[in-house]
Every structure is written in C-alpha cells, then in structure tokens.
Amino acid sequence: EVQLVESGGGLVKPGGSLRLSCAASGFTFSSYSMNWVRQAPGKGLEWVSSISSSSSYIYYADSVKGRFTISRDNAKNSLYLQMNSLRAEDTAVYYCARGFVRSGYEQFDYWGQGTLVTVSS
C-alpha cells in the first residue's frame, strides 16, 4: 500500500525557517517524481515545487522561488522541503504528492495527509 506521511509542520515566526519531511513507503520511491502542494486555510490548492526521481529537475512556484528548497533522499525514501524567510502568506497545510506519468501525461496519484505550517508572531 502506498503511503506518504508528512511531518515537521508547526508554528514559526515571520522570517523563520522550517523543514518539512515526507516519508514514503509501499512503492519504489526512487522511480517517481515528487511534489509539494499547499492549501491556505479556506483556500484552494497551490502547487509549490516538484523534483524528478533523480533530483535532476527541480521546479518552484514563483511565490516560493529563492526561499524554499526541495530535496529528496532516495536511500531513505524521503522528500523534504526547506522553507526559509517564511511569511504569513505561507501559512497552509502542506501536502506531498507522488507524480505518476502515464502515456506522457503526469498526475498526482497519491497524497499524504498534510502537515500544517502556521507563520505568525
């Protein structure tokens, strides 16, 4: 059974840092791209960042570029999101999601339960 479990969320002051983790199990982690998606309270989904299976390709939303860093450790079946210079508008539930490609079309087929990040003084 595919499982994605996020951790590392919490309360942080503006300007602070936080590192999120996503532990994967039930599939060959090193064969899939991975993604972070966030959802501010009462708002819609916002794609944050993606990383390819071997970390060769990394992409960020403009809203987090230069402040967030995505990484992965295939030996530990883990995905990370280092978040620096946090702002109030980064407050959200952060989900990790597996990227799956079929016939050239990519979709996010498995999602974790999410971890809440609150940026407030």
Add this chain to the structure above:
Amino acid sequence: DIQMTQSPSSLSASVGDRVTITCRASQSISSYLNWYQQKPGKAPKLLIYAASSLQSGVPSRFSGSGSGTDFTLTISSLQPEDFATYYCQQSYSTTFTFGPGTKVDIK
C-alpha cells in the same frame, strides 16, 4: 505561466442530478488536464487524468472531456458522497497550476 479558471465557483445540486463543471486554460494544454476531488479535512483524490481517463477505482459516473483550452468534468448522477470541492490541474507545463475549485453542495 498557464492560468486555470473554473466555473461555477460553487453549485447546489440534489442527489441524482447531472452535474457539469467547466475548466478553462489560458493557453492550449492539449489533453494535459487532471481533475481532483477534495472533501473537508482530507487530501485531494485523483479522479480523471489526461482530460478523459478515469483513475482506477473511481466510479464510472465521473467522466471528463475536452482538449485545448476547454474541459468539463461531469457527474452523471450525483451521489451523497460526491458533495465536495473539485479542482482541475494542468500538467502541460512544469508549474502544475490548479484551478480555483468548484464546491458542490446539497440543495
């Protein structure tokens, strides 16, 4: 960046109704369009990928159509468990933009 819009933003419907949600991309995305369902407090769930392919395990009352810039998600006969928010997502570019969502609630 590719922008996604959805209409309506919300709708009220009854069990058994046929429901159609529209998603529009700011440029042609071929069939690189996914649909997700999200219930309150839960993670999103993939329903449709590549505009019209049904994800395994998803009931056949869900269907997707469209290509280019205009897409639709149809629920042929709304069931109680279908009351949720639905999001489209483009996967044409490497910035996987989501639409703003359509909330389906009980009339």
